[in-house]
Amino acid sequence: MGRPDRIAPGDVPALELRGLGKTFHLRSGGVLRRRSTALHAVRDVDLVLPRNGILGLVGESGSGKSTTGMMALRLLEPTAGRILLEGTDITTLGSAALKPWRQKMQVVFQDSYSALDPMFTLQQVVAEPLRIHGIGTPDERAERALAWLERVGLHRGYGSRYAHELSGGQRQRVAIARALILGPSVLIADEPTSALDVSVKAQIINLLQDLQQDMGLSILFISHDLSVVRSLCDRVAVMFAGRIVEAAETEGIFGAARHPYTRSLLDAIPQLDPRNRRRRQFRSREDLAADIPVLSRAELAGDVAPSDTPRLVPVAPGHLVEARVTADPDTRSGA
């Protein structure tokens, strides 16, 4: 099957997910009538994180964003599909073989408080990945940790403090320093700004932009906050019920969304102009799930065979929408 967003040969993406899936088996029922229901948290996800860019992964809570991120990090085993880091398939690597690849891919979570050991000084917290990977002497590690604290905007004096002494924004800075000290090529950031205040949020967004450019980082930025994604990301993928339903350059999503679910998300963003207040119409999840766009081949930006099974098809260069494809323009409905 032709992947519409296939990148140019030779340009290996930083991270690529191919047909990634995760099914949880939930036990339900009593002791006697034990049943197992399958929860398809993530289904057939294809994602390409290009080098030196920021890809946003958006969707409501429960749509499968974190599960996808955790699988990409090999912190959760996928039930289907493959994970390619800099072109190498790391899906089945054992822990020893995986260790060098772990240096290349790091993570920052929303709640960094629980990730920062309260018993360690911040200098120790930030130096910890170096120690785990056996890099440098203790003195070198300490010095690099202090330098990283400065780089994320905390003066060196913070090195002797503890996580509980920090504000939410400062803790996120420490978590970012700790994630980047190994010089990874990929950073997975799972809602890193969602718990922060407005002015602190802007500071962390700017810090991530600066570090991305300075280090040539590739960032998978997971968020339910579309406003942040608009300012930060080069490209956006929209997740709904475990599937990617639309993906495009950021302004392709914000200016020309085609999938009903994407549109409903965009429509719900509070407007900053009180003169633009309006009554909104809300569509149920079931209604949105049933409203699969039907596109004719003539509307597509590429040669795609007709298909009754919904799949991601290009509606413009680099703009993919999950749709059914008909041969005849007249049978078209929906988007």
Added chain:
Amino acid sequence: MTATEPFAPAGQTAPIVEIEDLQVGFPQLDGTVQAVRGVSFSLAAGESLGIVGESGSGKSVSCMAVMRLLRTPPARITARRLALDGVDVMAAGRRQMAELRGSVAAMIFQDPMTAFDPVFSIGTQIVETIQAHRATTTRAARAEALALLERVEIRNAAAILDSYPHQLSGGMLQRAMIAMALSCRPRVLFADEPTTALDVTVQAQILQLIKDLQDDFGMGLVMVTHDLGVVAETVDRVVVMYGGRVMEEASVHDIFERPAHPYTRALLVSIPGQEGGRRRLTEIPGASPDPSNPPTGCPFHPRCRQADARCRTDMPAMTPLGEGRRAACWRL
């Protein structure tokens, strides 16, 4: 409120909420957390007011103080006036206060779990709230509870009546809490970050619901939030707080179209997603003040690009700017 107050909403009935020069401190072993340092605002019947500010600016404590929901001690509250529906809440007894809470003012929170007792069903708790304020039969109160759950657009209201708080999703529980708050027909609803923990689509639905209910019940609304988008969507007038003080108050249109205070302006431009294209945001450097050691002068001066010597030493008074606008800044 006295006639000389420059910010009294013109030509309106007696205010439902009056807060004048409110100070709230929390004594600690090593000093005092000065959570609120001289806050004044009021709300007329049926009016909607947004209280916007970053976390720690004193929004919740101000509202809890006028609702008498702060325990004293530890909290130390002083005010020139603190009243609900004309009743001085500082002088009100326990029973009178319980009566005011519910029939005059009700409050909803970010985390609805705090409003419900986990061991009783939703229905039982709403029925109890109704019966605490009015003499009705349990059967009648239950019918009322059902109608309320339907009014807040809970599908399957009859089943929800018998379910327990932990069985509901965040959005559903938020609706149930709103139903409980409305059960005594309050004249003003304090909504403290009611949508902060919710997804954007659920948030939009809850905000719409609150606005509809405000219209239907002719109820006043105090919307407490750190999100200027929520303010733009829901209220007519806005109070901007910072470091335990009011920085600016104006109509929602003026706040967005001609913000007077440097803090309001800085906050507005730092909001992400206003323009297309990946870009650095105009951030406010530095951090919010430490409430146990607030800066002298204007609390915003350490982060303010326009600050001069006077801003560092003296707190500017609220200056009326006409048309109900007022701001506390030396550089107006």
